[in-house]
Amino acid sequence: MNPRTKSQDIRDLSQNDIRELVAELGQPAFRAKQLIEWVFEKNVCSFDDMTNLPKAFREQLKEAFAFDTPTELTKQVSKDGSRKYLLEYHDGISVETVGMPRRNKLSVCVSTQAGCGMGCAFCATGLNGLKRSLTAQEIVDQVLHVSNDFGERATSVVFMGQGEPFANYDEVLKALRILNDPDGIGIGARHLTVSTSGVIPGIRKFADIPEQFTLAVSLHSAIQSTRNKLMPGVKKYTLLRLHEALQLYTEKTGRRPTYEYAMIEGVNDTNPEMQALCDFCEGTLCHVNLIQLNDIEGSPLKPSPIHKVEDLQRRLESRGIETTIRNSRGNDIDAACGQLKQRFKVQKNA
CATH class of the missing domain: 3.20.20.70 (Aldolase class I)
Structure with a gap:
């Protein structure tokens, strides 16, 4: 996976990238499926809306990524x-x-x-x-x-x-x-x-x-x-x-x-x-x-x-x-x- 920056939009990642990310952060594999659903299917624009993800995991995501919505x-x-x-x-x-x-x-x-x-x-x-x-x-x-x-x-x-x-x-x-x-x-x-x-x-x-x-x-x-x-x-x-x-x-x-x-x-x-x-x-x-x-x-x-x-x-x-x-x-x-x-x-x- 390419190096990430704080300002990177998480939606620029592929689904495979997200699976790798979840593993890197020490989360169980099913969290990748949940995150993929929020990003690619439900199209949310805030990590706070990802209600079935643990708060600590959401905070990790906030530190690494953003949603650059217009x-x-x-x-x-x-x-x-x-x-x-x-x-x-x-x-x-x-x-x-x-x-x-x-x-x-x-x-x-x-x-x-x-x-x-x-x-x-x-x-x-x-x-x-x-x-x-x-x-x-x-x-x-x-x-x-x-x-x-x-x-x-x-x-x-x-x-x-x-x-x-x-x-x-x-x-x-x-x-x-x-x-x-x-x-x-x-x-x-x-x-x-x-x-x-x-x-x-x-x-x-x-x-x-x-x-x-x-x-x-x-x-x-x-x-x-x-x-x-x-x-x-x-x-x-x-x-x-x-x-x-x-x-x-x-x-x-x-x-x-x-x-x-x-x-x-x-x-x-x-x-x-x-x-x-x-x-x-x-x-x-x-x-x-x-x-x-x-x-x-x-x-x-x-x-x-x-x-x-x-x-x-x-x-x-x-x-x-x-x-x-x-x-x-x-x-x-x-x-x-x-x-x-x-x-x-x-x-x-x-």
Whole structure:
């Protein structure tokens, strides 16, 4: 086991590490099972809550470990029931995360980075640049925070908040596996969705893992020049190479990726743009999610009218491409897709 420090988060240990720790501290083996249940199944955030452990053992744990859980700075509640949280980590970095309840289910949208370096024209997250990537436990803590606030278990998680998940691939994969672990949080693999702006090396690696996690790709245009303007951070990953990588993904996994397409008036809702999207998707295993662009404060980009969205849906479906028009959640509290940013933290530091 690696040397420990007083500030180490006990949740960074593996279950085998915990078994070794318990033996080192002279505790009987069954204490390891109890501690593992508290840490990985019951997800407590205080040693004092581990009521079936002897007090002396709890004090030993307190001396060696901590729970570095984030602090809630703000919470906003939408009229649709969604809740947006601004969470601050130990180093003062903050991120936003969103809980979305619906029909006895709870979906959580998590951030994988503080800020973002991709610079997408339609997204507020990148306005302040990239601060740093999050650890796996910091990502998981967002899910636990939302679950605890709602008082119910998260049934699905979408990695669609701040940041590019595949720019933080290793920690994102670790977080996915923690969330999926049947001896822990236990969310089904197909209910864990990672959304990338089209980082091809990440897509290729994602195709090689054994788990059946869901892949979403922020496409937003199937014309290279338009996509370059909207998404300058992935210019080097051309649409041709992206198409090839996604074909490889479906061949290896048998899973269909979802393409996210935020419709922007006069930009990607023209006839040539619609035709290009249909051509990009036709004959491939995929699902398309259409959404009207969410308003971003200070941005000149405007959402397409709904009749344009419905027209594109008809065109896609006439080519045999399964398509859904998605409704935004939390739009009134700037919690919808593309609206997350460090609003309150920026004001606090101003």
